[in-house]
Amino acid sequence: MAIRKLLLPLTGTAAGEAALAxxxxxxxxWNAHVTALHVRVDSRDVAPLAGEGLSGAMIEEMMSATEKESNERAHAVRAxxxxxxxxxxxxVQEAHPGADYASASFAAVTxxxxxxxxxxxxxxxxxxxPHPDSGDEASSSDALHAVLFDSGRPVLISPQIEQPRIGTRVGIAWNGTAESASSVQAALPWMQRAEAVAILSAEGYQRRGPGAPExxxxxxLHGVHAHPISFRSIGGSVGAGLLAAATDFGCDLMSMGAYSHSRLRQLILGGVTRHVLEHAKLPVMMNR
Incomplete structure (x- = not known):
């Protein structure tokens, strides 16, 4: 399946331009269309604060300030x-069926x-x-987790620095889970066009399910010749070992399943997904 439509949520962060790139x-x-989407904050969302002991005048002032800030951010993102x-x-045009060139459009909604x-x-x-800003908590990215948990579609986390190539050397982070199987399906079109494909696996990463040979x-069967790369944890971190293996392979796209363990467990104890989100310097495609 060819990639024909990309969605790019833009919030106006410093990482937005790298994500555009x-x-x-x-x-x-892929001769695909990019829909850049900016979601403006609805000033009425502050109204529930009235139940927190704030006066009507204070609520009105907060709504006005929120509206002003929202307008300024939307203008900056559009610019x-x-x-x-x-x-x-x-x-710049709306998506056009059969186009043999890349195109983009911008939309702002509230x-x-x-x-x-x-x-x-x-x-x-x-x-x-966009990649979470270096000072942000990666696991709190609303747009990222909304796509992962409520869209049924893959999400690609953009690196902070523009990459000259994406998808020529594809790494599959494999641990036998349903999530990693979903990531394989999403990456299959990339693998069929790639120069090289590697299966990245480790004993401490594998769960119940098929292994790398399977x-x-x-x-x-899909015409993809992949070779296995076994990695080890670094400093007790499977995520660090995975990223090191991807780097050694020269990977310019890694596909992996996300949150095989619960999101809460990873938030408290850490985990492979969280480590990759916070430390990856290459494009990473994730699936649930």
Missing amino acids: TALTIARA MFERFVAKHNVV GREEDIVAQQARLADLTVV LMSYLA
């Missing part, structure tokens, strides 16, 4: 988008970001999200 690189590789597409000579992004992602082949046989 990532989305454009993918769009040009960033327009500068980017002009600089990179991107065709509402709850996690709800709208998840809904829009259901009809996108891939959602690209995955190799399955991929061969």
